[in-house]
Amino acid sequence: MRELINANRMQGLTLVELLVAATLSVLLLLGAIAVFIGSKESFNVGEDISRVQQNIRFTSARIFNDVSMAGYVGCAPFVSTGNSSVPDMLPDTLGDFSQAIIGGEAVGPNNSDSLTVHFAHVESAVPYDDSSGAYSDGKIGFRANSASDSLREDDILVMSDCSNAMIVKLLSTPTLASTELDHTGKNNVQSDDLFGNESPAYIYKMDGVTYQLDTSPPDSDGKYVSRLMATRLDDMANPQLILDGVEDFQVEYGIDANGDSVAERYADWDEVVAGNHQQRLVSARITIVVNSGKPQADTLGRVTDSTKSMVKSTTFTVALRNFMGS
Numbered sequence: 001m002r003e004l005i006n007a008n009r010m011q012g013l014t015l016v017e018l019l020v021a022a023t024l025s026v027l028l029l030l031g032a033i034a035v036f037i038g039s040k041e042s043f044n045v046g047e048d049i050s051r052v053q054q055n056i057r058f059t060s061a062r063i064f065n066d067v068s069m070a071g072y073v074g075c076a077p078f079v080s081t082g083n084s085s086v087p088d089m090l091p092d093t094l095g096d097f098s099q100a101i102i103g104g105e106a107v108g109p110n111n112s113d114s115l116t117v118h119f120a121h122v123e124s125a126v127p128y129d130d131s132s133g134a135y136s137d138g139k140i141g142f143r144a145n146s147a148s149d150s151l152r153e154d155d156i157l158v159m160s161d162c163s164n165a166m167i168v169k170l171l172s173t174p175t176l177a178s179t180e181l182d183h184t185g186k187n188n189v190q191s192d193d194l195f196g197n198e199s200p201a202y203i204y205k206m207d208g209v210t211y212q213l214d215t216s217p218p219d220s221d222g223k224y225v226s227r228l229m230a231t232r233l234d235d236m237a238n239p240q241l242i243l244d245g246v247e248d249f250q251v252e253y254g255i256d257a258n259g260d261s262v263a264e265r266y267a268d269w270d271e272v273v274a275g276n277h278q279q280r281l282v283s284a285r286i287t288i289v290v291n292s293g294k295p296q297a298d299t300l301g302r303v304t305d306s307t308k309s310m311v312k313s314t315t316f317t318v319a320l321r322n323f324m325g326s
Contacts, residue, residue: 052245052312056290059228059243060316066209067284070117071100072322073167074125074160074202078118079279084167085185086156094210094231097156097167101281101320103251103269104212109226109300112249113269114212115284118233119322120158120204123147128159128201129179138171139180142203148174151205156233157183161201208233211242213249215301225293226301245293247302247311254283254317287315 071078078100086097094116096102104114126148129141140159142148151157155170168183181203209232216225228246229239254263255277263283272278291303291311298304303311 049310049312052290052292052310055243055245055293056288056312056314059246059288059290060286060314062230062242063211063286063288064316064318066119066211067115067117067286067318068320069119069322070284070320072119072122073158073165074120074204075162076160076165078165078322080163080165085183086167086169087184094208094233094236097206097208099278100322101253101278101284103253103272105269108213108249109215110213110248110302112213113251114210114249115251115286116208116210118206118208120160120206122204124150124205126151126203128161128203138183138185140183140203141179142174142181144174144179147205151181156206157181158204158206159183159185159201160204167206206233211249213246214239215299216244216295218299219295221295223295223297224299224301225295226291228288243290243293245291245301246288247291247300248287248289248313250287252285253277253281254285254320256280256282281320283317283319285315285317287313289313 084098086095089095089097092099092102094102096116097118100118102116104116106112107114124147126145127143129143151170151174153170153173156167157170158165158167160166166185168185171182171184174181209230211228211230214227214229216227218224225244226247227244228242228249230242231239252266252268253272254266255272255275256262257264257280261282266285267275267277272281289311290313291301295301296303
Protein backbone atom coordinates (compact mmCIF):
# COMPACT_ATOMS: atom_id res chain seq x y z
CA MET A 1 0.00 0.00 0.00
CA ARG A 2 2.81 2.46 0.86
CA GLU A 3 4.55 1.68 -2.42
CA LEU A 4 1.35 2.52 -4.39
CA ILE A 5 0.93 5.90 -2.69
CA ASN A 6 4.53 6.82 -3.39
CA ALA A 7 4.11 5.88 -7.03
CA ASN A 8 1.07 8.19 -7.41
CA ARG A 9 2.97 11.08 -5.86
CA MET A 10 5.72 10.76 -8.50
CA GLN A 11 3.40 11.23 -11.47
CA GLY A 12 4.07 14.28 -13.86
CA LEU A 13 1.69 16.94 -15.32
CA THR A 14 -1.38 15.85 -17.09
CA LEU A 15 -2.01 16.67 -20.74
CA VAL A 16 -4.63 19.22 -19.77
CA GLU A 17 -2.21 20.99 -17.48
CA LEU A 18 0.42 21.05 -20.23
CA LEU A 19 -2.05 22.56 -22.69
CA VAL A 20 -3.09 25.23 -20.19
CA ALA A 21 0.54 26.10 -19.47
CA ALA A 22 1.39 26.25 -23.16
CA THR A 23 -1.62 28.46 -23.87
CA LEU A 24 -0.68 30.86 -21.10
CA SER A 25 2.92 30.98 -22.36
CA VAL A 26 1.76 31.75 -25.91
CA LEU A 27 -0.54 34.51 -24.66
CA LEU A 28 2.24 36.05 -22.62
CA LEU A 29 4.61 35.83 -25.59
CA LEU A 30 2.05 37.42 -27.93
CA GLY A 31 1.53 40.20 -25.42
CA ALA A 32 5.25 40.86 -25.19
CA ILE A 33 5.55 40.88 -28.99
CA ALA A 34 2.63 43.32 -29.27
CA VAL A 35 4.25 45.62 -26.72
CA PHE A 36 7.54 45.42 -28.59
CA ILE A 37 5.93 46.17 -31.96
CA GLY A 38 3.94 49.04 -30.47
CA SER A 39 7.05 50.50 -28.87
CA LYS A 40 8.98 50.17 -32.13
CA GLU A 41 6.21 51.86 -34.12
CA SER A 42 5.99 54.66 -31.57
CA PHE A 43 9.75 55.11 -31.74
CA ASN A 44 9.69 55.21 -35.56
CA VAL A 45 6.84 57.73 -35.57
CA GLY A 46 8.62 59.88 -33.02
CA GLU A 47 11.84 59.66 -35.01
CA ASP A 48 10.03 60.65 -38.22
CA ILE A 49 8.34 63.61 -36.53
CA SER A 50 11.67 64.72 -35.04
CA ARG A 51 13.31 64.40 -38.46
CA VAL A 52 10.56 66.45 -40.09
CA GLN A 53 10.89 69.21 -37.50
CA GLN A 54 14.67 69.26 -37.86
CA ASN A 55 14.38 69.37 -41.64
CA ILE A 56 11.95 72.28 -41.41
CA ARG A 57 14.40 74.25 -39.26
CA PHE A 58 17.30 73.51 -41.61
CA THR A 59 15.37 74.37 -44.78
CA SER A 60 13.82 77.53 -43.34
CA ALA A 61 17.23 78.82 -42.24
CA ARG A 62 18.76 78.04 -45.63
CA ILE A 63 16.02 79.86 -47.55
CA PHE A 64 16.00 82.75 -45.07
CA ASN A 65 19.73 83.38 -45.49
CA ASP A 66 19.49 83.63 -49.28
CA VAL A 67 16.22 85.53 -49.57
CA SER A 68 17.19 88.09 -46.93
CA MET A 69 20.15 89.06 -49.16
CA ALA A 70 17.94 89.71 -52.21
CA GLY A 71 18.85 92.98 -53.89
CA TYR A 72 22.13 93.60 -52.06
CA VAL A 73 24.57 95.43 -54.39
CA GLY A 74 26.64 97.37 -51.89
CA CYS A 75 25.12 100.61 -50.67
CA ALA A 76 23.30 101.34 -53.95
CA PRO A 77 19.64 100.49 -54.50
CA PHE A 78 19.16 97.48 -56.74
CA VAL A 79 16.58 99.33 -58.82
CA SER A 80 19.41 101.37 -60.37
CA THR A 81 20.76 98.23 -62.09
CA GLY A 82 17.78 97.98 -64.45
CA ASN A 83 19.96 98.46 -67.55
CA SER A 84 21.96 95.30 -67.05
CA SER A 85 24.59 94.78 -69.69
CA VAL A 86 24.85 91.00 -69.38
CA PRO A 87 24.72 89.30 -72.80
CA ASP A 88 22.12 86.62 -73.56
CA MET A 89 20.11 87.57 -70.49
CA LEU A 90 16.95 85.45 -70.30
CA PRO A 91 13.97 87.40 -68.92
CA ASP A 92 12.33 86.12 -65.72
CA THR A 93 14.95 83.46 -65.08
CA LEU A 94 18.05 83.02 -62.94
CA GLY A 95 19.89 84.73 -65.79
CA ASP A 96 17.78 87.90 -65.56
CA PHE A 97 20.01 90.24 -63.57
CA SER A 98 17.75 93.23 -64.05
CA GLN A 99 15.51 91.91 -61.25
CA ALA A 100 16.42 91.23 -57.64
CA ILE A 101 13.41 88.99 -57.09
CA ILE A 102 11.59 86.81 -59.61
CA GLY A 103 8.63 84.66 -58.63
CA GLY A 104 6.94 81.77 -60.37
CA GLU A 105 3.29 81.00 -59.65
CA ALA A 106 2.17 77.33 -59.67
CA VAL A 107 5.09 76.27 -61.88
CA GLY A 108 6.10 73.10 -60.00
CA PRO A 109 4.62 69.84 -58.69
CA ASN A 110 1.46 70.18 -56.61
CA ASN A 111 1.04 73.73 -58.02
CA SER A 112 4.08 74.82 -56.02
CA ASP A 113 5.80 78.15 -56.62
CA SER A 114 9.39 79.03 -57.45
CA LEU A 115 11.49 81.88 -56.08
CA THR A 116 14.62 83.44 -57.61
CA VAL A 117 16.78 86.04 -55.88
CA HIS A 118 19.92 87.91 -56.96
CA PHE A 119 22.48 89.52 -54.67
CA ALA A 120 26.15 90.40 -54.36
CA HIS A 121 28.61 88.56 -52.11
CA VAL A 122 29.66 90.94 -49.34
CA GLU A 123 33.04 89.25 -48.91
CA SER A 124 33.86 89.57 -52.63
CA ALA A 125 34.28 93.39 -52.56
CA VAL A 126 37.12 94.71 -54.70
CA PRO A 127 37.82 98.48 -54.39
CA TYR A 128 37.42 100.63 -57.50
CA ASP A 129 40.60 102.42 -58.47
CA ASP A 130 39.62 105.93 -59.49
CA SER A 131 43.28 106.97 -59.92
CA SER A 132 43.65 105.03 -63.17
CA GLY A 133 40.56 106.56 -64.72
CA ALA A 134 40.16 103.39 -66.77
CA TYR A 135 36.45 103.03 -67.34
CA SER A 136 35.62 103.79 -70.98
CA ASP A 137 35.35 101.07 -73.62
CA GLY A 138 34.41 98.37 -71.16
CA LYS A 139 37.36 98.65 -68.80
CA ILE A 140 37.41 99.63 -65.16
CA GLY A 141 40.35 100.11 -62.81
CA PHE A 142 40.52 98.12 -59.56
CA ARG A 143 42.80 97.68 -56.59
CA ALA A 144 43.74 94.06 -56.12
CA ASN A 145 43.01 92.32 -52.82
CA SER A 146 42.39 88.74 -51.73
CA ALA A 147 38.86 88.82 -53.17
CA SER A 148 40.10 89.76 -56.64
CA ASP A 149 41.98 86.43 -56.83
CA SER A 150 38.64 84.63 -57.08
CA LEU A 151 37.38 86.58 -60.12
CA ARG A 152 37.16 84.55 -63.33
CA GLU A 153 36.07 85.03 -66.91
CA ASP A 154 32.26 84.95 -67.35
CA ASP A 155 31.64 85.94 -63.72
CA ILE A 156 28.72 88.32 -63.25
CA LEU A 157 29.80 91.46 -61.41
CA VAL A 158 28.10 94.54 -60.04
CA MET A 159 29.97 97.84 -60.02
CA SER A 160 28.47 100.01 -57.34
CA ASP A 161 28.76 103.18 -55.32
CA CYS A 162 26.04 104.59 -53.07
CA SER A 163 24.20 106.29 -55.94
CA ASN A 164 24.37 103.96 -58.93
CA ALA A 165 25.15 100.39 -59.85
CA MET A 166 25.57 98.41 -63.05
CA ILE A 167 25.61 94.64 -63.51
CA VAL A 168 28.08 93.39 -66.13
CA LYS A 169 29.83 90.24 -67.28
CA LEU A 170 33.57 89.79 -66.82
CA LEU A 171 35.18 89.16 -70.22
CA SER A 172 38.56 87.86 -69.05
CA THR A 173 40.25 86.56 -65.93
CA PRO A 174 42.19 89.34 -64.17
CA THR A 175 45.96 88.96 -64.08
CA LEU A 176 48.61 90.29 -61.73
CA ALA A 177 50.03 92.34 -64.59
CA SER A 178 46.82 94.31 -65.06
CA THR A 179 44.76 96.59 -62.84
CA GLU A 180 41.82 96.74 -65.25
CA LEU A 181 38.77 94.55 -65.62
CA ASP A 182 37.38 93.94 -69.10
CA HIS A 183 33.59 93.85 -68.88
CA THR A 184 30.48 94.09 -71.05
CA GLY A 185 29.39 97.55 -69.92
CA LYS A 186 30.88 99.42 -72.85
CA ASN A 187 29.71 103.03 -72.90
CA ASN A 188 26.65 101.96 -70.91
CA VAL A 189 27.13 104.34 -67.99
CA GLN A 190 29.59 107.20 -68.05
CA SER A 191 32.35 107.21 -65.45
CA ASP A 192 31.17 110.43 -63.85
CA ASP A 193 27.62 109.05 -63.62
CA LEU A 194 28.53 105.76 -61.94
CA PHE A 195 31.38 106.88 -59.72
CA GLY A 196 30.99 110.62 -59.68
CA ASN A 197 30.27 111.18 -55.99
CA GLU A 198 32.58 110.94 -53.01
CA SER A 199 31.21 107.66 -51.65
CA PRO A 200 33.47 104.61 -51.98
CA ALA A 201 32.92 102.44 -55.04
CA TYR A 202 33.33 98.67 -55.12
CA ILE A 203 33.10 95.75 -57.49
CA TYR A 204 31.23 92.69 -56.20
CA LYS A 205 30.70 89.19 -57.51
CA MET A 206 27.01 88.52 -58.10
CA ASP A 207 25.19 85.42 -56.95
CA GLY A 208 21.71 84.09 -57.45
CA VAL A 209 19.59 81.09 -56.53
CA THR A 210 16.26 79.61 -57.60
CA TYR A 211 14.25 77.49 -55.17
CA GLN A 212 11.66 75.13 -56.61
CA LEU A 213 10.22 71.64 -56.13
CA ASP A 214 11.00 68.54 -58.11
CA THR A 215 9.91 64.91 -57.93
CA SER A 216 12.37 62.05 -58.04
CA PRO A 217 11.99 59.34 -60.70
CA PRO A 218 10.00 56.33 -59.41
CA ASP A 219 11.87 53.56 -57.63
CA SER A 220 11.41 49.82 -58.29
CA ASP A 221 8.12 49.91 -56.34
CA GLY A 222 6.79 52.85 -58.36
CA LYS A 223 7.13 55.28 -55.46
CA TYR A 224 8.32 58.88 -55.57
CA VAL A 225 10.02 61.42 -53.31
CA SER A 226 9.14 65.10 -53.44
CA ARG A 227 12.15 67.36 -52.96
CA LEU A 228 13.28 70.96 -52.77
CA MET A 229 16.02 71.92 -55.23
CA ALA A 230 18.26 74.99 -55.39
CA THR A 231 19.83 76.10 -58.66
CA ARG A 232 22.74 78.46 -58.06
CA LEU A 233 24.21 80.97 -60.46
CA ASP A 234 27.69 79.42 -60.47
CA ASP A 235 26.40 75.95 -61.37
CA MET A 236 23.10 76.33 -63.19
CA ALA A 237 23.43 72.99 -64.98
CA ASN A 238 23.43 71.04 -61.72
CA PRO A 239 20.55 71.85 -59.34
CA GLN A 240 21.41 71.05 -55.73
CA LEU A 241 19.19 68.86 -53.58
CA ILE A 242 18.25 70.78 -50.43
CA LEU A 243 15.77 68.41 -48.83
CA ASP A 244 13.78 65.28 -49.64
CA GLY A 245 10.14 65.25 -48.60
CA VAL A 246 9.10 68.85 -49.33
CA GLU A 247 5.54 68.45 -50.60
CA ASP A 248 4.71 72.09 -51.21
CA PHE A 249 6.47 75.43 -51.55
CA GLN A 250 4.36 78.59 -51.66
CA VAL A 251 5.48 82.23 -51.73
CA GLU A 252 3.51 85.42 -51.18
CA TYR A 253 4.95 88.91 -51.46
CA GLY A 254 4.44 91.81 -49.07
CA ILE A 255 3.52 94.99 -50.95
CA ASP A 256 4.26 98.41 -49.49
CA ALA A 257 1.42 100.51 -50.90
CA ASN A 258 2.13 103.82 -49.11
CA GLY A 259 5.92 104.03 -48.83
CA ASP A 260 6.26 103.29 -45.11
CA SER A 261 8.36 100.11 -45.68
CA VAL A 262 5.59 97.96 -44.15
CA ALA A 263 3.57 95.42 -46.10
CA GLU A 264 -0.08 96.44 -46.26
CA ARG A 265 -1.03 93.19 -47.97
CA TYR A 266 0.40 90.00 -49.41
CA ALA A 267 -0.15 88.79 -52.96
CA ASP A 268 1.03 86.02 -55.25
CA TRP A 269 3.53 86.74 -58.00
CA ASP A 270 0.96 87.00 -60.78
CA GLU A 271 -0.79 89.78 -58.90
CA VAL A 272 2.54 91.52 -58.21
CA VAL A 273 3.33 91.58 -61.93
CA ALA A 274 -0.19 92.52 -62.99
CA GLY A 275 -0.15 95.50 -60.62
CA ASN A 276 3.44 96.45 -61.49
CA HIS A 277 4.40 96.15 -57.81
CA GLN A 278 7.88 94.63 -58.32
CA GLN A 279 9.58 97.72 -56.88
CA ARG A 280 7.26 97.87 -53.86
CA LEU A 281 8.11 94.53 -52.28
CA VAL A 282 9.26 94.66 -48.66
CA SER A 283 8.93 91.03 -47.56
CA ALA A 284 8.33 87.48 -48.71
CA ARG A 285 6.06 85.06 -46.84
CA ILE A 286 7.09 81.47 -47.49
CA THR A 287 5.19 78.28 -46.64
CA ILE A 288 6.75 74.82 -46.89
CA VAL A 289 5.08 71.46 -46.25
CA VAL A 290 7.50 68.69 -45.26
CA ASN A 291 7.11 64.95 -44.78
CA SER A 292 9.60 62.34 -43.57
CA GLY A 293 11.21 62.07 -47.00
CA LYS A 294 10.30 58.42 -47.54
CA PRO A 295 9.16 57.22 -51.00
CA GLN A 296 5.41 57.55 -51.47
CA ALA A 297 2.97 55.90 -53.89
CA ASP A 298 1.60 59.32 -54.82
CA THR A 299 3.19 60.46 -58.11
CA LEU A 300 4.07 63.79 -56.46
CA GLY A 301 5.63 62.12 -53.43
CA ARG A 302 2.90 63.27 -51.06
CA VAL A 303 1.81 61.37 -47.95
CA THR A 304 -1.83 60.36 -48.40
CA ASP A 305 -2.33 57.48 -45.93
CA SER A 306 -2.70 57.17 -42.15
CA THR A 307 0.83 58.49 -41.57
CA LYS A 308 -0.35 61.99 -42.46
CA SER A 309 0.63 63.02 -38.93
CA MET A 310 4.23 62.98 -40.14
CA VAL A 311 3.53 65.91 -42.45
CA LYS A 312 4.23 69.33 -40.97
CA SER A 313 3.78 72.81 -42.36
CA THR A 314 5.55 76.03 -41.42
CA THR A 315 5.27 79.62 -42.59
CA PHE A 316 7.92 82.28 -42.08
CA THR A 317 8.40 85.83 -43.31
CA VAL A 318 11.65 87.28 -44.65
CA ALA A 319 12.17 91.05 -44.65
CA LEU A 320 13.70 92.33 -47.89
CA ARG A 321 15.84 95.01 -46.25
CA ASN A 322 18.35 95.12 -49.08
CA PHE A 323 15.71 95.51 -51.75
CA MET A 324 15.09 99.24 -52.12
CA GLY A 325 12.26 99.82 -54.56
CA SER A 326 11.25 103.10 -56.12
